[in-house]
């Protein structure tokens with residue numbers, strides 16, 4: 001089963017951006033680990049990143065017919081985007097929300113997520129391990 005692993009705005013800056021919060025690993029490192037982990041679970045990770053909300057909406061819509069689930073770190077759009085929320089509903093796919101940092105231990109504007117109410121589950125605070133955990137959970141969701 002093909003799983004869309006979608007990272008949102010500023011996550012292309014991983015490794016450079018606030019490494020004390022997000023770690024030193026780059027997005028390429030993270031994606032390589034996801035592909036490897038997915039393969040072990042019998043899944044295919046289709047890893048994408050965009051800084052553009054509308055592009056993410058289009059990819060989520062497209063996943064409806066080509067993918068079996070979505071693992072999403074929507075970055076700051078998590079806290080703002082009704083459009084991503086609606087697109088995820090329209091996809092009718094299981095969604096697992098991931099954040100590298102523990103958003104509940106940070107500024108209050110990060111405490112609300114438009115994704116969580118429609119997600120099968122949420123993993124945050126464990127850095128890139130969160131994507132591994134999400135893939136394990138997704139393997140059960142799509143079994």
Ligand code: DQA
Nearest residue numbers: 010073075076099100101110
């Ligand atoms: C993030 C948390 C968000 O609040 C922030 O805007 C990000 C990254 C995380 O992975 O911890 O860009 O989603």
